[in-house]
Amino acid sequence: MFLVAKARNVVVAIVAIVVLVAGGVCIGLGAAKGTGMAEGKTVAIDPGHGGYDAGVSGKMGTRESDVNLSVGQYLAAYLRGAGYEVVMTRTTDRACLPVGSLKRQDMDERVGLINRAKPDLVVSLHCNSYPSVYRRGVQTFYSKGEDEAPARGLMEHLNRTVNAPLGRGFEAVWGEYYLLQKVRAPGVIVECGFLSNAEDEALLRDRHYHMLLAYQIYCGIEAYWGVQETGMWF
């Protein structure tokens, strides 16, 4: 409905402004400022799921695989604009192996693609779902026994820029993550929000929010490498 859509747009616009102000950034239409830290660094982006595997979905029909891909494409653009090499496990709405493949084989295909690129960092993008509809926010995860620094660094940045203005905050959490265990590089899983929460789903349906979130993930990566992002130009 028009009224509902209009109200949602207002909410997204308000959240966008809050995120931008909290992040202390200036958004336009162009590439992120090169920092000099990017030289020779490669980031692997894994937009989770795809094709026959939509991942979790929200009440409004939002598919996790679509959100992951959109955020991943914006993140790739920001990183490339700053001079990083980027490799993506997928750039279209498809799994890495065709229908009928086992999930583990799809994951192995992604792991192989990532390891061949010899990245300095792996960012796997997902969306969350939870039995309680009240739980919301962006979270990072690391694999038990693996390097925790990327997840902790990104969580700290995302708490400050994305979660705190909305009254949210998390610690990086460990889990058993096949992809992170198999890749030969530090890695982090970013859960972009909860599709089980109506407000998060409204945000995660909006491409402008994908862009804002991707920009803050990009800034979090730079912060992890010790770069203080000062601004960007579009």
Ligand SMILES: [Zn+2]
């Ligand atoms: Zn997922």
